[in-house]
Amino acid sequence: MTGLAPPRLEKLRRPAHAAAAALAADHGAPGVYVSNALLDDEDGGGELHGLVDADGALRAVAWFGIRGNLVALGDAGDATEIWAAGLMQVTSPWRIALAPEPLITALAKRDPRPPIVRRTQVHYGCRRDGLLGLAPSAARARLAVRADADALCEAALDLNESDLHVPRERVHRAWLEKSVRRRMREGRTYVLGPIGRPTCKLDVGSRGRAGAVLEGVFTLPGERKKGLATALVVGVAGLLLRELDLVCLHVDAGNAAARAAYERAGMRTAGECGLLLREG
Missing domain, CATH: 3.40.630 (Aminopeptidase)
Structure with missing residues (x-):
């Protein structure tokens, strides 16, 4: 003692x-x-x-x-x-x-209450000298515009259901739409694909002197296995790394497809943590 x-x-x-x-x-x-x-x-x-x-x-x-x-x-x-x-x-x-x-x-x-999700997350990160294929991918990535909003709301509902096991009927639609539109106004949502019909999206969840955190990477089911997530991560990270030293994200340790996509983009593992999603 x-x-x-x-x-x-x-x-x-x-x-x-x-x-x-x-x-x-x-x-x-x-x-x-x-x-x-x-x-x-x-x-x-x-x-x-x-x-x-x-x-x-x-x-x-x-x-x-x-x-x-x-x-x-x-x-x-x-x-x-x-x-x-x-x-x-x-x-x-x-x-x-x-x-x-x-x-x-x-x-x-x-x-x-039992948790909705309890799992291990893997952090990935990349610095200025570590990302692959910046020029062509950066040219394809674009900021989301108002015409993309409905599609982005649907993508968010699908992502909640597939990644966090939250049925779409349990999501407050007005809150979701407000959140999607706020991120668009703030220039935090990037997409690939035609206006009004994006095929892949991600959000910049945090951005500052310490770096940026990418969130909500999602590819439409019919557009998968085409390298879109890799291309979008490369493109957005390339844009951010012009001003910042670090871009990172975190992903379910068991999501082999997503992890492979980020590794193809040049990201490398940067730690692990636990994730707990509980009832609201």
Whole structure:
């Protein structure tokens, strides 16, 4: 027994953000969401909590984004149960978590409802010198326009159903349409294919000084096995890497087809984490 008090979870105020940003930067691709929120107020800034040791050292951080996402970083070790118990008491709502596997297990244990999805995610990343075939793919990728909105809503519903096992009838259509149109207005959605009938899409979920995170890569079922996802990832990453040092994404560890597409694009594995999707 050391006699030290156990770590405590506390909301981190701005003076502690530098230490949190350093911890996030040490995690590379898995830390980009948190780094951008702290450095650039990306995604509205969100709310940051830290697991703090008795001596004031920051052991781990958890960021609650405004989209209902929770991203946790760090090794809580023997304080994982304390970390999980504290996070379940935070009032910021969250539905999907990306976190170290032990924390995901502890969070799931504390939720009386069975999770919708509980799995391992693999992070992929690429830097400026690592992407393949930039010029031709970049020429094909385009920003989504208003005429693409209906097709993008359908793609989002299909992706929710196939990747996260959320039936389309359970998705709030008005909220989905608002989200799709907001990302289009912000210049975050890229597609391949003719206007009004895109064949492949992705979103830039986070963008800032730490890099960019690609999300929601989806190819229409009838257009698969044509290399479209690889081409779109290459094209968009190539555009982003003109200004940023890192572009990354995360994918279900069991999705061999998607992982192969990203590896063909020149992306390389950059870590793993757990994913937990729970009832809203």
